[in-house]
Amino acid sequence: MTRKDTAATALTLTDARRLRADRARQVADVLRRRVLDGDFADGALPAETALVAEFAATRNTVREALDLLRAEGLVERCPGVGTVVVSRKYPHGLERLRGLAETLREHGEIVNEVRTSGLIAPPREISARLRLPAGEPVVYIERLRSLNGLPLSLDLTYLARDLGEPLLAEDLAGTDVFVLLERLAGQPLGHAEVTLEAVNADPHSAATLGVPRGAALLMAERLTHLSDGRPVDLEFIRFRGDRIAMSGLLTRN
């Protein structure tokens, strides 16, 4: 028995013992990656027979895998054409601190709809994170951010007053807050602490972002500091799960 024979045998045994749902998930994960990488240049996935061969899977398993990606809103079945990519996920770097327009410049235009803005008396937690005395007003800005006309994220932003107030007079619809902050502070941003979670969209957030109720959102909380270390910008960001993937590099030591 050659090494290859052993492998093939093991695969068959494993396959026979496993539920089709398990095998479909395995196939779907690999296909999701290829969609993410833009591997299907013309937008069409390979025919089912080709996928059956590539994954050494049954036709039913391949169909169930495609169903999973369809449920995620990534692909759609088109009569006479096959399965096509219908949603594009945009890459957002997890290493460098970049604004959305800076990050996605090559993918299109970011437009920010400012839903509200102004001075508020912040809750204690916000004051503490921005290292401000309790009760000191901060600037609050709420923006719905769209890429190429489709909503991408809903951002709730708290800014230290000395930078936030002049910022309100700037072009918030067309410019990243990061860029404005650096201009107004006269120094570059330094670092940000970010926390990522997956949450289901509540009905109102879903309607605002144009997704079904309960859709998975990538929720980011990000506290950004100037290069001198002062925290100036605290944001709570709901990204549409079907439009953003975050990528980064981890090191062992």
Add this chain to the structure above:
Amino acid sequence: MTRKDTAATALTLTDARRLRADRARQVADVLRRRVLDGDFADGALPAETALVAEFAATRNTVREALDLLRAEGLVERCPGVGTVVVSRKYPHGLERLRGLAETLREHGEIVNEVRTSGLIAPPREISARLRLPAGEPVVYIERLRSLNGLPLSLDLTYLARDLGEPLLAEDLAGTDVFVLLERLAGQPLGHAEVTLEAVNADPHSAATLGVPRGAALLMAERLTHLSDGRPVDLEFIRFRGDRIAMSGLLTRN
């Protein structure tokens, strides 16, 4: 008019123009952070009247904010007690490459249920990412990982054969793959490329992870390299959104 008066006025004006749902979201985001930080030591959130004062919000807004957190499975309303924290989100670092047991050691015991393992003939995409010739078998391991008896993640793992085969004889139920890989390779791991997405759980993944159908999952794809640069471990990981938050540091330059 003092500066403080200006702020208070602005807050009122802003508030009056906005929907309660918008204000509730704003309050919920701050409370979510405090739950995440373990701020409520005895597990009980402050009384509604205290929250009304802290957030300068109406009682209805505070109630709607608590409803949002309840829908996320973070808190529950207990008659006679108030609102209590019912789910704990565990922090997972986004900077250092760590296994789950290494990361969460202080929070409890990680147990891995090996759902399947063995040699398979991988799809092209897997071979390419692991820089293996097409058709060369790889080791596949599927694990349901639990912390303190409750499911945390479902991991689909592809390993280069030379390390993966001896790894199958090791204690996979009680040891991180990372630790085993370093022991078998005789060298530390180097870096990993990671991509994070938010997806809704399909019915079978939901049942496996013990969450409602459609629950938000934090999905990670991670390609781990040895310190000599060779990619050896490709994983597709579905984390329960209600049990994991990823945190890291971003720098501007």
